[in-house]
Amino acid sequence: MTIGSSYNHPANIATTLPSPSRTWAARFPNLPDLCFDYRKLVEQAGGIAKANLSSHRICIVGAGVTGLTAARELLRCGFTQLTVIEQSQRVGGRHLTVVNNPRSSSPSTPFEMGAMRMPFFNRTGEAPKEGCSLMAYYAKLFELRISDFPNPGTPWVASTGIYLQEGELEGQGEPKMLIWNNSDGSTLPPTPALQHVYAKWHKFAARMTDHVATMYGSEHWEAQWAAIVAHYQALSFRDLVRLPALENWDADAPGNFGGLGMSPEESAIFYAIGIGDGSWGAFYDVCCLYPLRTAIFGFSSHLQLVHGRVDEQGNPLQAPYLGEAVHDSKGLRFASPNYLGLATLDECLLFMEISELEKSLYTHLLQHQDGLLTDSSVCALSKLPNGKVRVQYQWNVSNPDKTTPLSADFDAVIVTLPSWLIETNVRLEHFTPTMLPSSIINAYKTAHWETSCKVYASLKKSFLRKNRRIPQILVTDSFVHDVYAYQYNDNYAYDCILLSYTWEDDATKLASLSDTELANNCVKELDRILLRCTNMGQPISPYVDTDNARVQRWVTDKNALGCAKLYRAGTYYDAVSLMKYNRDLAEHSGLYLVGESFSVDAGWTEPCFRTAVDAVINICRTTGAAFNGGFCMDDYPHYQVEV
Incomplete structure (x- = not known):
């Protein structure tokens, strides 16, 4: 998901910035809430850490990109007692690539029914796979073929047609399709009205981007971001669009960059087409911090289309189980890997060999009777007096005549489910308020999931x-x-x-x-x-x-x-409290809350990677694992939450 097309200014100005002064700090552009270089930690030989308690039994609920990343990185650390439970008969979650071959023996372009355009957080002039992100790391590791995504109004499309107000936006008499050709990447959209809206957005975005880029990764960054959050978290995007523009930033009010200063008529255009690149209207009533972080911090820069693990002709490269039937630990068949489209990422996480171990996550899980369970729906999580968590699930749920209730006890449970599924499908039993506070439960129950x-x-x-x-x-x-x-x-x-x-x-x-x-x-x-x-x-x-x-x-x-978890104006701190849970309380509850449900970056793959790695970091901390590369928890920044 994205609220707009490529906005490469953050990646452009980043080329002039020095490297972060702190060893584990991420570089700009990158996520604002936790300035940390996850790629640097994960790509080390041996991964994040060396387990001290390899027998620690861990259940991962959900085999989307979050669950598979967590399982793979735990295995790299040396945690061997892993169980992955997936409700559907495929892996990948909201990475859903449909392989469609109508009336032809030749393959056809796959349909990306879920996520489709990926930010790699690379700087302009830098290959996407060298970006400071986990998406870039895994794409390089698995040799994924990528190309610039054909976003509206970009050089990667032949032309963009804009049709508003029945083709009479400019009152030109005859209905016309407005045509935007931008082969050089710097051509403004057609017509004065569109250019005026475009200019107002770019003036605001450039001012804010230029300022935060120089502070990102420094010792002053957390305070700067906290000031921005405090100023804007109670405003919707609709409010920001109409808020008067600010000509000059004032150091005495560091979080205030003003608004876009649009008239009602300009706002109506912006609602429909953004800056000529697609509707932003669906996001008008979410907290304005969401579109700000998306555009300013690199989520809209140099977006990529993932072709899969394929050659130039689109034919899959040799890979494990390509074209073969695959089964889970109990013999149930699930969807075979195609290595086409974005779903390739999930297939590679499961099936590709981990070089240090000379085996794949899939091979390891199949060595255990309950290592990988598909077609199995978790229905309850219960905290036991001995400190373990009992996971109750229905096995073989697609076959009502053979569905069987089963359970197992674990030392830790990583929950990757969309939060509405947790509320409607999973009973949480015997977790005390100190383990699972009502504020946390309320935050994920009342989260807004977009259709x-x-x-x-x-x-x-x-x-x-x-x-x-x-x-x-x-x-x-x-x-x-x-x-x-x-x-x-x-x-x-x-x-x-x-x-x-x-x-x-x-x-x-x-x-x-x-x-x-x-x-x-x-x-x-x-x-x-x-x-x-x-x-x-x-x-x-x-x-x-x-x-x-x-x-x-x-x-x-x-x-x-739902497709993407967002947050309304005034609820940003609730969303951040969910991201803090693993560090603050997971050691006592045995639950680790990960995935998009427990992030503030809705609709993206990168926060799924990062929350998965966050769970691994905190499990390693809890079990006394030895971190690699000189990393320690003092290097891991804290999320900033309103006091």
Whole structure:
């Protein structure tokens, strides 16, 4: 998920910055809340630490990217008694790559039904895989093929079409599609109205970015970020857009950078198209710190499309279990790895060999009767008098006639589930208020999970090869909102088109339509728009294969109940308290809360990696493991929470 297109200014100015003065500090651009170089810790030979208590029995609930990362890094540390429990019959969670092969023996471009455009936190001029991030580390380790993501209004697309107010945004008389060609990366969007909105956003963002970049990683950073949080945490993004602009930053009010200073009319445009790159409206009523951190700290810089572990033609490289059936520890079959798209990341975490151990996480888990359990739904976590945590689960849940209730006791349990699933599906028993305070329970229960709906279809190769009129990317204020047509390579039989990418109310309003109706209606609406525009006059439907359309509605997915966890204005400190839990209380409760549910960076893979590693760090601390590379807990900064 992203609220906008590539905003490379943070990565551009970072090239002039010195290295952080503190040994384990991250460099800019990077996450603001915990200025720590996780990649440096994880990529050491031997990983994070050497376990002192290898028999410490650990259960990981969920085999998405968070759970698999935690399990892999624990194994590298020497923790051998691991159990991974996954409710579905595949790994990957909200990394959901659909491999679609319509009427062809040749492979086709996969559909990314979940996360799709990845920030690597690399500086401009630096290869993405050298970025200061765990995403960059694992992409390099697993030899993933990547390319610049074709975001609206960027050099990576042939053209971006903008359709607002029925094609009459500028009152030009005839309905027209506004065309933005930006092959050099510096061309402004078309029309004065769009340029004015663009300029107001960039003026604000550049002022704030230029200031925080010079302080990031220094001894003054935590105080600076705390001041920004204190000033903005009670404001929604809608408030920030209308807040008057500030001409000069004042050192006596270090957290105040003003607002965007937009009029109601400008705000309406910004709501629909951001800076010409897709709707930001779904985020108007979340805390403004979310879009600020997303744009200012590198989440929108040099975004990448992950092709998979493939060659230039898109053919998978040799890898474990490619094209083979795979089974869990109890013999249940689950989805085989394809090594295509972003889901490759999860498949590699599970199946690729760990060099120090000369075996994979999968091989290790299969050596234990309950090492890897798929199709198994955790229903209760109970704190026992002996200090252990009992995990109760239903095994073989997709087969009601053979579903079996089972349980096992563990020294530690890493919970990676979306928080609404915890509340609705998992009983928490016998955890005292000192182990699991009501404030923590309330924070994850009342967290806001956004709906999201993606509609993909196969696209004939002739659209990108021969079409010269219809823009490659469309941004509209219609119900389709954002439309992406793109390809991975010339070898695949079909390309793909994301017919509609919507969030929150824009996604919820589509709930009454069946998948088939929605796909067909999207194409009909795009045809209507294109035929209405006097500079288009050509339908897109001849290029689109709606018989091979796929729809993903994350809020009704029983393994997710939402696509991204956000926070409303005034609730930022609640979200941060969840991130602090592992360090403050997990040693007493035996529970480690990780994943996007317990982060403030909604919709991204990087916080999933980092919270997983945070759990490993704290388990190592609790069990007296010897950290590698001279790292100690004094080097690990604390989250800043309102007093």
